[in-house]
Amino acid sequence: MSIRLGVPSKGRLMDKTFAWFAERGIEMRRTGSEREYAAEVAGADIDLRLLSAGEIPRELASGRIHLGVTGSDLVQERIPAWEQAVEVVAEMGFGHADLIVAVPTCWVDVSTLDDLDAVAAQFRQRHGYRLRIATKYHRLVRDFLREAGVADYRLVDSQGATEGTVAHGTAEAIADITSTGETLRANNLKILEDGLIHRSEATLFRARGAEWTENERGALAEFYEQLGLD
């Protein structure tokens, strides 16, 4: 039985993943047409699965794939107690993005979480409901804010165009992924100085709960050797 490896099925993340493995002597290529999501590996005993980056955490958690490449943000958000379910094999040096808390630039009185907490109290008193923070990273944001002792906020779900929610009046602040900060600036938002929740990067994970018989362990050791990993 060979090892099942899940990699992102499209876009720059896929290209860079292929390039990362190619640099280490493992050639991955798509087979069939662009739309078929089929692929193969030359030079290793690997069963390659092209998957949506968002599905890879779930596949890792259930152990249906042995290895998977996806953003560390997605793994930490979607897998409860992720460290018990997966192991970081390699940080791959691309796909960098920071999960941050941002507020309108016109909030001159807010530069830290401490300020955000004070403003949340003021906002609730004045408006009668809790200050809304738009995000799709509910677990990471909630854990982060609890740890920081921020109260009187409410998370509102935003699955896309999160930076726009403030201007549209559906949230007062956001917690989202940014790489260059360009979109934030365009939407007149600024990052809180201590508002970095997670520094995400494309990461190769190993599923602890996948089937690891002697066969798979042997194949894995060989694969790690090819990749120059211990």
Place this chain on the structure above:
Amino acid sequence: MRDKAAIRAEAEALASVFSEAGAVPVEAPLMLSADTLLDLYGEDIRARAYTTDDPDRGEMMLRPDFTVPVVQSHTENGAEPARYTYLGEVFRKQPAGSGRPTEYLQLGYELFDRTDPARADAEVFALFVKALEGLGLRAVTGDIGILLAAIETLSTTEPRKAALRRHVWRPRRFRALLDRYTGRADPPAGRAALLKAVRKHGVEAVIAGAGPAVGLRGTPEIAERVERLLADADTPPIGTAEAEVLSEILSLRAPLPQACDRLWDMTVDLPGLTQAVERFAARIEALAGAGLDPASLPFEASYGRTTMEYYDGFVFGFLADGRPDLPPVATGGRYDALTAILGDGRAIPAVGGVIRPELVHQLKTGEGAA
């Protein structure tokens, strides 16, 4: 599931103490409005309670405890004073991999009485002592009211006191605020530069210069907080002596009578504490009146500060010392403020607590013991 029938039988045996005390059995819905719970407990409740959806009523939560529905049913149709008991499942999400139960029985007793809070506290506590007799549990008591009163005595501004009060239940943030107000920690980064700019150019100009107004929090609101920050910057730090007394209170651990003596000593320097200490002393007397020995009851001033509950006065817990793997077997306390919020201003002083019968069952059978 462990022996469910045996646990229920255990619970019913325990419940007899409460029904003999005249408590009326009440039922509560399994699904509660998520909005109410979120408003009370904040977003953290999502990590603790199961959420579901109802087509008509919107987001609902599986009952994480009975306090909210019991208070709601009392404010709607209760007579005073009232004693209630309940027995039913509660549902709590647990940390992944922890193996802790996510649904378990809670047996509770709640007393709504505005006549004599000390006597009410003692009545509830004594009933729990009686119900749990013979299990070898260690009782611990605390009093959030002492902490709130101590904050009140600080010679500082109302906004600073309000900030401290708001974070009594979040010890880390509380400590950070206190360090700042006493001058031990610097104000947040950028604060000085902001205030300097505002003093020079005026608050409106500074806000306008920072970018277009976006979102619901408008210029007047921002300006109002900047004014507060200006006033706060001119506030002298809380004196070291006062901060030390507060730290002393926070770390106070002693049997009830000694704790009371220490608190009386503190009222010499902090006369503002007197009322809270009087209540504390009255409670000790009431506990003695209920047949308990106060000298055998430990007091820990910080007890109850990290629980999710809304306790704001007397708090208590019963711990199985030989079983560090078990959560407290019973907990309770006074929650006057919560009834004010849920009752739409119609506050009714309330005190109560819960027992987890499955833990009692485990202790009796030795199940799971190392």
